[in-house]
Amino acid sequence: MPDPVAEPLLRVENLCVSFRSERGMLRAVENLSFALQPGEILSVVGESGSGKSLTSLAVMGLIDDPNAVLTGSIRYKGRELMGLSRRALREVRGAEIAMIFQDPMSAMTPVYTIGWQIAEQVRAHSGLTKRQARARAVELLGEMGMPNPELQVDRFPHQLSGGMRQRAMIAMALSCNPSLLIADEPTTALDVTVQAQILRLLEQLRRHHGSSIVFITHDMGVVAEIADRVMVMYAGKVVERGPKPDVFARPAHPYTVGLLDSIPPMAGEKPHRLPAIPGAPPSIASRPTGCPFGPRCAHHHDACRIDPPLFALGRQDVSCHLVPEGAAA
Amino acid sequence: MIRVVLARLGQMAFVMAGISILVFLIFFATPGTDPAARIAGRNAAPEVLAAVRHDFGFDQPLAVQYVLLMKRLFVTGDLTSFVNRGQKVVPSILQAVPVTMSLVVGAALVWVVASVAVGTLACVWRGTVVDKALMILGLIGISMPVFWVGEVANLITQSRYHDTWLFSWVPGLGYVPLTQDPVGWFKALVIPWVALAILFVGLYGRVLRASLVEAYGEDFIRTARAKGLGEGRILFRHALRTSMVTFVSMFGLDFGLLVGGGALLTEVVFGLQGVGYLTYNALQNLDLPVIMATVMYASFFVVASNAAVDLIYAALDPRVRLARA
Known part of the structure; x- marks a missing residue:
């Protein structure tokens, strides 16, 4: 387990991402705070539109919408990334913090070989020659478990299977030994067996390289596999966070309970229908006042008219009025 | 890759043969008309008509006529015009080709460089005044007909302001062969290049x-961006490189059309005796052998540049390369 007193690798405080629009400012991510220890895997879970991808893009400084407004603080190894110059940010990206994406097909430039693209990143952050960078690409592809890396290095993204493409993508992300890897739904576009292989690969990376991983997903099954800690997001806010065993054993927010109920049980009687959370997440423009989950919540009551802050519950933090009322879901 | 090239060249030859048959049929086998009378020109004497009939083998089956015509176009090259007595059609086209080539290649260079600059700058400054100004200028360029631009250019550089320091270098209208006088060639062509390129700069x-x-x-x-690449590299190696595919396919078609005589208006306005000019004169005199030969030449060029585009396409986009192989 990572040492909790050590300086966190990444500390995000009061991050807000809003967009200027005709209907005023729309808040996509609200007052988000979290910390990530070295070597830790943090799973960020939520439905689409919950702000989980935006959070990761904000950490990378990749939100380039001219109407986006970012406030708060993102500290990486004690250094403030918010408001860093483009040039300084470029040195962090790819070298210190790397990112992999959901669809490795569209995330790679179609007209270059995977080896070329890996070598490009290597050369952007080191003084290696073309030949050395290529050798490094072959070595990385081999480490990612790609068969015949000398051959595969000269193939184009469209010539590879989805799993192999994602391996190439991970090889590229890891080419400069980043301390932090942000994986934005890296297994969503893959079939289940390949998913398991990629998850195993990411776990190995943590073991061998000691990298921290922020793993974004909407799949609680994947979270159960890989995470050390879990952060559940809903409508741009953290609703519950804590160590994975605690959250899975004793989910305290009704939304987390709903998410966990939606995993089919492995043992026992097969349920006729999986329970689902009624309704749909609110759109960014029409978030309810008070608790954002209120309209979909079975425990909705008067207190929920005020947006709950995060209450501590054991090692978890939960944004629900049931916690101080002593009736956690 | 070699197989792809060979296959494409084979297809090209096939299409060209088809075009030659089609052109032949349109000119020689349109029902209800006498091809001999049209080839001989207006008010031809009976002896001329008879000579034409014999010359083109109109007393023989169509297939023989076709072979005879192809032989005269491509083997002996002795197809003659009856309107301009004794004008050999093939040599006059071959003479006109360098003029057209000089015009179109030069203009193509101008428009490729200028339009890449315009497109890239507008994209880099998208949403700003620079972007809007460039796009409006582009639209104006597209809207100005080339013959008007040419005439205005002539009016300014040849007549009104010819004696000022700015335009005194401009030679009179006409073509100067590159082999004789490279500087003169450049001076004679630089204004036609720009005039022809304006439309394409705007469009591209x-x-x-x-x-x-x-x-x-x-x-x-x-x-x-996540890889930490610089903005310049992202623009040129990733964005521009992948955008080149559309650009090249447009370029191939336009270039082929222009070399095939599509620069007719420019050639006429600037007095350049190219293929377009030849076609223009032949159309005025209804000189059928010349029209036929230029049509065939033009279509061959469009087909050839299409094939070239496909090959460049394959080089630019690996997905195309593999689909073909």
Whole structure:
């Protein structure tokens, strides 16, 4: 387990991402705070539109919408990334913090070989020659478990299977030994067996390289596999966070309970229908006042008219009025 | 790759043969008309008509006529005009080709360089005044007919301001062969190049800007940023490189059309005796052998440049290369 007193690798405080629009400012991510220890895997879970991808893009400084407004603080190894110059940010990206994406097909430039693209990143952050960078690409592809890396290095993204493409993508992300890897739904576009292989690969990376991983997903099954800690997001806010065993054993927010109920049980009687959370997440423009989950919540009551802050519950933090009322879901 | 090239060249030859048959049929086998009378020209004497009939083998079956014509176009090259007595058609086209080539290649260079600059700058400064100004200028360029631009250019440089320091270097209208006098060649052609290129700079600049902006919305640009690459590298190696596919396919078609005589208006306005000019004169005199030969030449060029585009396409986009092989 990572040492909790050590300086966190990444500390995000009061991050807000809003967009200027005709209907005023729309808040996509609200007052988000979290910390990530070295070597830790943090799973960020939520439905689409919950702000989980935006959070990761904000950490990378990749939100380039001219109407986006970012406030708060993102500290990486004690250094403030918010408001860093483009040039300084470029040195962090790819070298210190790397990112992999959901669809490795569209995330790679179609007209270059995977080896070329890996070598490009290597050369952007080191003084290696073309030949050395290529050798490094072959070595990385081999480490990612790609068969015949000398051959595969000269193939184009469209010539590879989805799993192999994602391996190439991970090889590229890891080419400069980043301390932090942000994986934005890296297994969503893959079939289940390949998913398991990629998850195993990411776990190995943590073991061998000691990298921290922020793993974004909407799949609680994947979270159960890989995470050390879990952060559940809903409508741009953290609703519950804590160590994975605690959250899975004793989910305290009704939304987390709903998410966990939606995993089919492995043992026992097969349920006729999986329970689902009624309704749909609110759109960014029409978030309810008070608790954002209120309209979909079975425990909705008067207190929920005020947006709950995060209450501590054991090692978890939960944004629900049931916690101080002593009736956690 | 070699197989792809050979296959494409084979297809090209096939299409060209088809075109030659089609052109032949249109000119010689349109029902209800006498091809001999049309070839001989207006008010031809009976002896001329008889000579034409014999010359083109109109007393023999169509297939023989076709072979005879192809032989005279491509083997002996002795197809003659009956309107301009004794004018050999093939040599006059061959003479006109360098003029057209000089005009079109030069203009193509101008428009490729200028439109890449316009499209890239507009994309880099998208949403700003620079972008809007460039796009409006592009639209104006597209809207100005080339013959009008040419005439205005002539009016300014040949007549009104010819004696000022700015335009005194401009030679009179006409072509100067590159082999004789390279400087004169350049001076004679630089204004026609620009006049012909204006339309394409506008068109290509706008198209390139659009495809660059589209490319910037792609996931792989976000990846390139996440890799920590510089903005210049992202622009040129990723966005521009992937946008080149559209650009090249447009270029191939336009270039083929222009070399095939599509620069007719420019050639006429600037007095350049190219293929377009030849076609223009032949059309005025209804000189059928010349029209037929230029039509065939033009279509061959369009087909050839299409094949060239396909090959460049394969070099630019690996997905195309593999689909073909």
